[in-house]
Amino acid sequence: MPELPEVETILNGIKPHLVQQKIKQIKIYHPRLRWDIPQEIVTLLKNKKLETLTRRGKYLLLNFSNGTLIIHLGMSGRLAILENPPTAKKHEHVDFYFSNEICLRYTDPRRFGAILWAGKTPENHPLLKIIGPEPLDADFDAKYLFERSRKKSVGIKIFIMNSKIVSGVGNIYAAESLFAAKIHPLKAAGKLTPEESKDLVVAIKKVLKHAIKQGGTTLKDYKRSDGTPGYFRIELKVYGRAGEPCLRCGTTLKSLRIAGRSTVFCPKCQPLR
DNA sequence: AATCGCGCCTGACGGC
DNA sequence: TGCCGTCAGGCGCGAT
Numbered sequence: 001m002p003e004l005p006e007v008e009t010i011l012n013g014i015k016p017h018l019v020q021q022k023i024k025q026i027k028i029y030h031p032r033l034r035w036d037i038p039q040e041i042v043t044l045l046k047n048k049k050l051e052t053l054t055r056r057g058k059y060l061l062l063n064f065s066n067g068t069l070i071i072h073l074g075m076s077g078r079l080a081i082l083e084n085p086p087t088a089k090k091h092e093h094v095d096f097y098f099s100n101e102i103c104l105r106y107t108d109p110r111r112f113g114a115i116l117w118a119g120k121t122p123e124n125h126p127l128l129k130i131i132g133p134e135p136l137d138a139d140f141d142a143k144y145l146f147e148r149s150r151k152k153s154v155g156i157k158i159f160i161m162n163s164k165i166v167s168g169v170g171n172i173y174a175a176e177s178l179f180a181a182k183i184h185p186l187k188a189a190g191k192l193t194p195e196e197s198k199d200l201v202v203a204i205k206k207v208l209k210h211a212i213k214q215g216g217t218t219l220k221d222y223k224r225s226d227g228t229p230g231y232f233r234i235e236l237k238v239y240g241r242a243g244e245p246c247l248r249c250g251t252t253l254k255s256l257r258i259a260g261r262s263t264v265f266c267p268k269c270q271p272l273r
Numbered sequence: 274a275a276t277c278g279c280g281c282c283t284g285a286c287g288g289c
Numbered sequence: 290t291g292c293c294g295t296c297a298g299g300c301g302c303g304a305t
Binding site for chain 1: 296297299300
């Protein structure tokens with residue numbers, strides 16, 4: 001599933017193939033996603049040049065002179081760079097044909113993703129307007145996390161996965177960051193000490209940067225025969241390792257369901273206190 | 274206001 | 290072999 005580092009890697013992978021190219025044609029095969037793909041993009045974007053490609057949280061932003069196309073990959077969304085796209089199959093939703101004969105294809109079997117038109121001020125789009133700072137930006141710091149979390153009884157894992165607090169920290173990297181910071185996922189956010197807030201912010205940045213770096217090294221060229229990047233398998237210390245020994249102390253890692261999501265942690269390294 | 278938990282989706286996988 | 294239940298989970302939204 002694409003989390004922030006994967007989205008960043010995809011962004012860097014597709015950018016060189018698409019930036020400064022004009023849209024020749026858009027073919028929508030299956031508009032049904034989390035919200036329907038707006039039909040008007042077909043005419044709005046015809047002959048428009050893709051000026052820049054950016055990221056906000058897990059949202060990809062394709063910026064054109066007349067507005068921005070927002071793409072979210074949800075759980076199972078993929079973007080492929082294709083030179084000779086085969087006939088679109090069941091879960092292939094849209095093809096964007098560019099002037100350099102490259103086709104950007106969006107595929108999403110589970111349809112949790114989204115493709116939306118944001119107009120000229122994407123930062124005011126309802127989805128983007130309410131989200132918190134970028135985890136890798138300087139304004140996401142220990143002071144911010146400490147102050148925002150005061151008097152909050154919600155568990156710290158849920159808290160950092162709330163995109164209003166910080167954008168783009170998903171289930172995998174929340175678990176990895178809490179392990180790195182040695183904080184129990186159910187610890188009340190409001191009970192974090194200034195020290196723990198600092199440790200957690202440092203951990204989130206470190207874990208995300210490391211994953212982006214690994215993605216970058218794994219992904220030599222986005223353009224493959226099938227156009228897909230092949231999601232890199234990052235070495236994860238806790239996620240998916242329940243029942244296995246903690247890589248720091250050897251204790252058997254435990255799993256909890258928190259808000260319907262599996263959460264792996266080390267009961268010894270991350271005590272609840 | 275804050276928190277909780279449901280529902281959207283489909284494919285993979287394990288048990289019988 | 291095939292059927293069924295469970296799991297994966299980002300995110301908005303309604304309920305409490």
